Amino acid sequence: MRIIEAVDITYTYPDGTEALRGINFHAEKGEMIALLGPNGAGKSTLFLHFNGILRPTSGKVVVDGEEIDYSKSGLSRVRQKVGIVFQNPDDQLFAPRVAEDVAFGPLNMGLPEDEVERRVRESLERVGMAGYEDRPPHHLSGGEKKRVAIACILAMEPEIMVLDEPTSGLDPRGASQILRLLHELNDAGMTIIISTHDVDMTPLYADRVYVISNGEIISEGTPHSVFSDIETVRGADLRLPRIAHLIEILQKEDDIQFGDYPLTIGEARRKLRERLR
Numbered sequence: 001m002r003i004i005e006a007v008d009i010t011y012t013y014p015d016g017t018e019a020l021r022g023i024n025f026h027a028e029k030g031e032m033i034a035l036l037g038p039n040g041a042g043k044s045t046l047f048l049h050f051n052g053i054l055r056p057t058s059g060k061v062v063v064d065g066e067e068i069d070y071s072k073s074g075l076s077r078v079r080q081k082v083g084i085v086f087q088n089p090d091d092q093l094f095a096p097r098v099a100e101d102v103a104f105g106p107l108n109m110g111l112p113e114d115e116v117e118r119r120v121r122e123s124l125e126r127v128g129m130a131g132y133e134d135r136p137p138h139h140l141s142g143g144e145k146k147r148v149a150i151a152c153i154l155a156m157e158p159e160i161m162v163l164d165e166p167t168s169g170l171d172p173r174g175a176s177q178i179l180r181l182l183h184e185l186n187d188a189g190m191t192i193i194i195s196t197h198d199v200d201m202t203p204l205y206a207d208r209v210y211v212i213s214n215g216e217i218i219s220e221g222t223p224h225s226v227f228s229d230i231e232t233v234r235g236a237d238l239r240l241p242r243i244a245h246l247i248e249i250l251q252k253e254d255d256i257q258f259g260d261y262p263l264t265i266g267e268a269r270r271k272l273r274e275r276l277r
């Protein structure tokens with residue numbers, strides 16, 4: 001079942017910039033999807049359509065079988081289903097204390113106080129920010145703000161979580177921690193959509209990948225099918241995962257044949273062991 005779908009959407013900013021040029025995109029319930037694209041491709045613009053912050057110039061966005069209703073009550077309904085973590089946490093954090101920022105969504109949903117408190121505590125714990133409840137968000141580091149911004153959305157327990165470059169600015173451990181958390185949420189049934197240019201991480205989590213370039217989807221499929229079309233990937237100013245690049249060089253320059261390029265360390269390890277045996 002398609003839980004969210006963008007049908008033929010175009011979007012032109014008020015200054016005339018055509019940011020989206022006929023996008024078709026969907027997520028099945030329970031999928032974990034990567035939207036891969038270079039700077040300026042339209043990733044953030046597309047995401048802002050998923051909970052009605054932007055309204056398409058043409059085309060439509062369908063959530064849970066219903067076209068988004070852009071009235072005040074319609075938007076408030078869709079925003080309980082679709083939570084978006086913005087690329088820039090400063091667009092999301094505005095309260096004087098971390099705990100108040102995280103409590104904002106659940107309070108708006110009209111949840112009782114003890115439930116709000118539980119969600120704030122658990123969300124901050126899950127992103128590794130327990131103990132920061134009383135800190136002013138604007139005094140946190142970039143990576144810390146990012147985690148709090150994720151906690152804010154987590155606390156609303158949305159059906160669909162959309163994250164605009166959730167690991168950018170995080171250190172390697174922080175990035176792995178967030179990806180592990182997203183995996184757990186996905187295992188528990190949440191649909192997750194992530195934008196990124198981190199091609200090394202993508203094959204570790206994505207069931208399916210869309211590549212966006214210049215406002216258009218230019219490729220879609222499993223990580224293996226998308227990265228097997230190297231020309232399209234490079235044409236979009238992206239690259240292969242490093243490990244696949246190494247195998248490509250071994251295959252092309254040193255004539256060591258592996259077949260399909262492995263995309264992760266684990267896959268490469270298996271292939272190398274087979275060859276060395």
Ligand SMILES: Nc1ncnc2c1ncn2[C@@H]1O[C@H](COP(=O)(O)OP(=O)(O)OP(=O)(O)O)[C@@H](O)[C@H]1O
Nearest residue numbers: 013015017019037038039040041042043044045046
């Ligand atoms: N508020 C705006 N007004 C006019 N043009 C905009 C606005 N925001 C974005 N754009 C333009 O729309 C296009 C898509 O931008 P968008 O922010 O969606 O790209 P992105 O894929 O998220 O890039 P990045 O990887 O840098 O975050 C770009 O050409 C950008 O300059």
Ligand SMILES: [Mg+2]
Nearest residue numbers: 043044087164
């Ligand atoms: Mg962006």
